Amino acid sequence: MPKKRSSLHDQSRPALVLMAPAGLLIFVFIIAPFLLSLGLSFTNQRLVPNPNLPTSFQGFSNYLRLFGNAEFWQSFRNTFTFALLVVPLQSALALGAAMLVNSRLPARNVFRGIFFLPTVLTMVVVVVIWSNLFQINGFFNAVIQAVTFGAHPGFDWLANPALAMPSIVLVSVWQGFGFQMVIYLAGLQGINPELYEAARVDGASRWQEFWAVTMPGLRNTHIFVVVTTTILALKLFAQVDLLTKGGPLGSTQTVVRLIYETGFRKGQVGVAAALSVVFFLVVLAISVGQRVFLKEDREVA
Amino acid sequence: MITRSERLVILTLALVVVLTVLAPLALMVATSLKGDENRILLDIGSLAAFWVNPLEAEWTNYAQVLASQTQPFLRFLFNSVFVVGWIVVVGIFVNSAAAFALSRLRFRGRNLVLAVVVALIIIPMEALAIPLLLMVNRVGWLDTYQAQIVPFIAHPFSIFLFYQFFAKLPKDIDEAAYVEGATPAQVYWKIALPLSGPVIATVAILQSLEYWNAYLWPLMVTRGPEVRPVSLALAQFFGTPPPTWGDLMAFSVMMSLPILVLYLAFQRWFIQSVVASAVK
Numbered sequence: 001m002p003k004k005r006s007s008l009h010d011q012s013r014p015a016l017v018l019m020a021p022a023g024l025l026i027f028v029f030i031i032a033p034f035l036l037s038l039g040l041s042f043t044n045q046r047l048v049p050n051p052n053l054p055t056s057f058q059g060f061s062n063y064l065r066l067f068g069n070a071e072f073w074q075s076f077r078n079t080f081t082f083a084l085l086v087v088p089l090q091s092a093l094a095l096g097a098a099m100l101v102n103s104r105l106p107a108r109n110v111f112r113g114i115f116f117l118p119t120v121l122t123m124v125v126v127v128v129i130w131s132n133l134f135q136i137n138g139f140f141n142a143v144i145q146a147v148t149f150g151a152h153p154g155f156d157w158l159a160n161p162a163l164a165m166p167s168i169v170l171v172s173v174w175q176g177f178g179f180q181m182v183i184y185l186a187g188l189q190g191i192n193p194e195l196y197e198a199a200r201v202d203g204a205s206r207w208q209e210f211w212a213v214t215m216p217g218l219r220n221t222h223i224f225v226v227v228t229t230t231i232l233a234l235k236l237f238a239q240v241d242l243l244t245k246g247g248p249l250g251s252t253q254t255v256v257r258l259i260y261e262t263g264f265r266k267g268q269v270g271v272a273a274a275l276s277v278v279f280f281l282v283v284l285a286i287s288v289g290q291r292v293f294l295k296e297d298r299e300v301a
Numbered sequence: 302m303i304t305r306s307e308r309l310v311i312l313t314l315a316l317v318v319v320l321t322v323l324a325p326l327a328l329m330v331a332t333s334l335k336g337d338e339n340r341i342l343l344d345i346g347s348l349a350a351f352w353v354n355p356l357e358a359e360w361t362n363y364a365q366v367l368a369s370q371t372q373p374f375l376r377f378l379f380n381s382v383f384v385v386g387w388i389v390v391v392g393i394f395v396n397s398a399a400a401f402a403l404s405r406l407r408f409r410g411r412n413l414v415l416a417v418v419v420a421l422i423i424i425p426m427e428a429l430a431i432p433l434l435l436m437v438n439r440v441g442w443l444d445t446y447q448a449q450i451v452p453f454i455a456h457p458f459s460i461f462l463f464y465q466f467f468a469k470l471p472k473d474i475d476e477a478a479y480v481e482g483a484t485p486a487q488v489y490w491k492i493a494l495p496l497s498g499p500v501i502a503t504v505a506i507l508q509s510l511e512y513w514n515a516y517l518w519p520l521m522v523t524r525g526p527e528v529r530p531v532s533l534a535l536a537q538f539f540g541t542p543p544p545t546w547g548d549l550m551a552f553s554v555m556m557s558l559p560i561l562v563l564y565l566a567f568q569r570w571f572i573q574s575v576v577a578s579a580v581k
Contacts, residue, residue: 012406015403022395022399104311113565123514132332137346241516242540260517264434273432
């Protein structure tokens with residue numbers, strides 16, 4: 001009897017059948033390229049094989065080449081600069097918008113719907129629109145001329161090494177904040193309303209209420225939003241490729257764009273693979289950081 | 302409660318955000334309806350750029366984009382819909398089947414497989430792009446639909462979302478079916494999958510947005526207009542100076558229209574999908 005039971009309960013055969021399609025695809029298109037990336041990073045593999053120069057093992061030379069390359073460090077610096085600007089700006093705007101929608105606003109669903117709208121637009125469309133605003137004779141410069149009464153002609157936003165990255169930040173924040181707003185909104189609705197009542201009974205001002213109830217109540221939401229936004233920021237590619245091509249003077253070159261240029265444009269797959277490995281390790285470190293933070297919180301709670 | 306002045310501040314702030322969101326969209330629509338490119342360049346640095354007199358609105362830019370021989374807009378649009386459609390539809394079956402096995406069936410190594418799937422969520426596509434390109438190149442898939450579809454059907458995060466949903470279903474649902482002699486595949490197909498409407502919507506929306514927005518991958522694997530997705534076609538059009546703003550904006554409006562209509566029709570679902578993607 002117990003024998004029959006166990007055979008009845010072991011469902012490994014149907015499980016295998018049901019998992020086979022996903023398993024096979026994941027193996028071929030995620031695990032294999034991942035391992036391949038690791039393996040290729042130690043070779044001088046090229047995209048178009050050169051019959052006179054067969055691929056060979058190169059040890060750590062790709063990594064050493066990267067670490068000695070100024071462009072590598074610049075792309076990481078730029079990517080982190082972008083993340084450091086985008087994450088606080090976008091999170092703050094998202095939280096502000098979420099609080100507005102969560103307050104006693106008339107027609108709040110309409111507002112929420114409009115705030116979220118840019119996130120469903122393709123980045124390419126967003127770039128087309130914003131590049132019009134950034135034109136030398138475009139709207140932003142017209143505003144600058146108007147407020148300075150013509151004393152300042154404005155800027156060549158995307159061709160100025162100091163302004164190109166902030167311009168890309170602006171485009172990205174505009175397109176993306178609705179996503180985090182929705183997550184913050186869910187977080188705000190998860191805060192116990194009695195806490196607000198208690199704060200009010202204690203005579204807390206709106207400002208004190210925000211710091212004593214809202215912010216602590218959103219702790220996990222903050223961690224989630226900051227981590228996901230950071231990872232998204234590290235993947236920065238489309239906006240830069242479309243608006244500045246990494247320029248001017250490499251001031252907007254990003255890690256992913258360097259992977260693309262090295263592996264696809266120059267065909268140096270080995271070097272690009274090494275860069276991909278480094279990129280993955282950075283993303284991994286941030287994800288693990290999130291787990292650790294969230295776990296600590298659960299233990300406290 | 303909330304005072305009158307507070308309400309006024311809230312409303313004002315909300316309207317400022319609305320204006321910030323809608324003004325660029327107004328610029329897009331207004332520019333697309335100005336048939337005369339000189340008019341557009343004249344308006345570009347002023348408030349007139351955000352507005353078009355309805356009586357003067359012209360559809361010539363739209364006609365031009367649709368009539369272009371070198372930029373077959375409808376073909377591009379079809380390519381995008383085709384690619385995203387295949388990824389999403391096949392993905393729903395493939396990913397839910399795997400999730401069903403992981404959440405409702407008993408077998409050795411289940412937790413290990415689950416841990417691997419969750420770990421794979423972290424790997425960004427960008428880190429796999431170059432080796433994947435090498436593989437796709439080797440098998441002659443450059444410039445094909447399958448290069449844009451097949452690698453993205455299995456989606457660890459979608460499996461995880463399905464897993465969470467199936468794991469919460471009450472035990473008696475499938476136990477009753479097994480007592481009546483149903484096989485696990487039947488339970489998946491006839492009971493679990495029909496129940497999973499909400500997750501299917503979430504997964505479909507998140508994957509659609511992800512692949513409708515794909516840029517890096519199609520940039521590397523598509524060359525000609527035959528299989529190129531619409532967003533990349535716009536990127537290429539935009540990258541050919543000097544910009545003809547009227548046509549660019551008409552192109553942008555037309556390619557955004559399908560997704561905007563879907564968004565307005567299923568707004569609640571879009572927003573719920575985002576929330577679902579964040580709850581762990």
